[in-house]
Amino acid sequence: MIKVNVINGTISDAEKEAYVQRAKTLYPEKRIESMDITVVDNGYVDIEYHYDTVPFQRIRRVTGYLAGTLDRFNNAKKAEVRDRVKHDVTVSDFEDVYIGA
Numbered sequence: 001m002i003k004v005n006v007i008n009g010t011i012s013d014a015e016k017e018a019y020v021q022r023a024k025t026l027y028p029e030k031r032i033e034s035m036d037i038t039v040v041d042n043g044y045v046d047i048e049y050h051y052d053t054v055p056f057q058r059i060r061r062v063t064g065y066l067a068g069t070l071d072r073f074n075n076a077k078k079a080e081v082r083d084r085v086k087h088d089v090t091v092s093d094f095e096d097v098y099i100g101a
Helices: 013-026 075-083
Strands: 003-007 032-039 045-051 060-062 065-067
Touching: 003 013, 013 032, 013 045
Parallel strands: 003 032
Antiparallel strands: 032 045, 060 065
16 A cells, blocks of 8 residues: 655546556556645646655676576576686785886
8 A cells, every 4th residue: 555645736546546557557667655745836746755665686797698597598698607616816916016117
């Protein structure tokens, strides 16, 4: 249930519901927590949406593609991920590097 706050006037419950449905249609991927509807002159309104927090999703670059998860990869891409070589860099790798004039 989306909480609707009406500021500077009144509107009917049917109109509130219409604004809620419009918000769901315009922003189907977002979870709207509440709306502030400010009544302006001549029947116009300003609407401010307050969104629920969305959990952070980690995106990585894997085998040339940006991916959050590997579940949509085909078998070849999954094999590429499984068989890739991860290289470690240690401090001793940089001991013989000299920078200067």
